[in-house]
Amino acid sequence: MAPITLAVDAKGSDTPNRKRANLQLERNMSFASVRTGEEKPFDFCRTFFEGFIAGGTAGVVVETSLYPIDTIKTRLQEARGGGQIVLKGLYSGLAGNLVGVLPASALFVGVYEPTKKKLLKIFPENLSAIAHLTSGAVAGLAASLIRVPTEVVKQRMQTRQFASAPDAVWLIVSKEGFKGFYAGYGSFLLRDLPFDAIQFCIYEQLRIGYKMAARRDLKDPENAIVGAFAGALTGAITTPLDVIKTRLMVQGSANQYNGIVDCVQTIIREEGPPALLKGIGPRVMWIGIGGSIFFGVLENTKRFLAQRRPIHPITDSSKRD
Template sequence: MAVTMMRLQHAHDSEYQLEHSRPVQLFDQGMYREDSLSYSEFSRGKTKYRKLALKGDGKPQLHYVSASTVAEKPARPSLLRGFIDGAIAGATAGVVVETALYPIDTIKTRLQAARAGGQINLKGLYSGLGGNIAGVLPASALFIGVYEPAKRKLLEIFPDHLSSVAHLSAGAIGGATASLIRVPTEVVKQRMQTGQFTSARTAVTSIVAKEGVTGLYAGFGAFLLRDLPFDAIQFCIYEQLKIVYKKTVKRELYDAENAVMGAFSGAVTGAVTTPLDVIKTRLMIQGSQGHYKGVFDCVTKIVKEEGASTLFKGIGPRVMWIGIGGSIFFTALERTKYLLSQISESKSKEFLNARTV
């Protein structure tokens, strides 16, 4: 059955619909299950709309509002479409942020890695950027690619007053999935930032040779301990700010407004999770010598040997880095999502023009 306007069961019904209704506009190609409105239903002048059986992933649902009006209601994008668009937006935002703010991240890492009295080296602040981009791009793509459809589904499940739970959960789900790529990337990056290796390839081969493949996942537990709450909290704060602000201004947000909300959510989350970041950094860079046996042992030794304040080492650069990063990331994310929606809308219009009868 080719995609065209709805065919009625009888020829006179078809003629009646053509005479008394606007052209049916379809938003997507594909196979549909037909349902028809009989002549008698039209002639009785139904005033309430009736849903037509046009269901399928990502397919539109058309509604007959009256005998003389056809209104179109495009269905939400499919999960696959949501994943692809999210992946493109996430990859773009992640690469932009990482390239712009990498030196601040390097300084933060060296501050956290330095033992009491250690000196901070300010040379080679872009050390490891290339290898990190190679990991950030797929990790960011995977994170947003999972986050967006997960958020949409969870928002359908939870009532409006529990939207924050949906955002928290979607952030954690996205973070957990992306950690499979993020952790090896972070291990290699931080060991290069602290001068242990001069190239990503050397770092990977050396780590695998000395510590095995599991060496690339050093500090995995600490990473999840930091990143799952970080992702959940940051995206929840941002999404909730957007909801409240949009209700206030009653319009779509400008890039500058997204930037401010992104900066605020990033800075707050970065400050709160700094101790978890310090623990994660120490566990990831310790290598095969194993100074720390785990998260609890790391916390205990840091507090005992260096003082509790050490758990907040690098909080200044971290808050600045993540605050600015949040500003850039969410602006780039929203802008890319907008451009993708415009491209999709443009394609829909082209299809409409080709299919309208």
């Protein structure tokens, strides 16, 4: 990144216009993937809070917009053999799912942003991808505590096992206990931790390369295009993990599969290896479009929040000496 220079007057102090420009630049760079100076506790809290708001907003917009595609993908993966899928009730479970998506997405970005800033200070610039990979995995692990129960209820409603979210919650508790909300938790982590790490790493690295080539910040449509590519590629790579996760989550108390390994072996034995790619079309389309919307809304919201921070005047340290 090119060095930032300051225009100074004859007395050696910043000009008023340049001071204001630098203050605005400092606010806009708070989420940038670059090293920064010493971070104060307030800066960490502010980064967490702004990430929390931006992530929650982006998650709700994506989920509401693309829920029918996700429902079709889930029904394709759940169907055994050549079973037919039902195209009715494509918004089944949306309201209940939003109750979980909002805090899960908010928590994810709220953890991701300060973790990324901290790790970017530790790793050298040529290893920034490791910081992004690690931050995505850490944030995914934190968000999984909310994501998994939400996903269990959502997918069982999408496969028409329950009529409403309250019914789903009540029957899961009565038949399986509270552990039923974490059915397939291991397979969920097996899918989501690599997914989160890879998607955010690809997105961040592409943005860094784009910004260096263009010598400017990306515009919203450009962020959306980068997000779409990162989401579609990651979605395709992790489809087999998603199929396994879906089968374990929707099996309920029937216990058709005894863990991840048994699930993989049973699917390959009964349906053949191609079954591990079930729903790849809707998944790539859903996550690709979702990545476009999510990252576009995310960056726009982060910028909106950054522009509304209070500007504190810069004090001349030489006057204190």
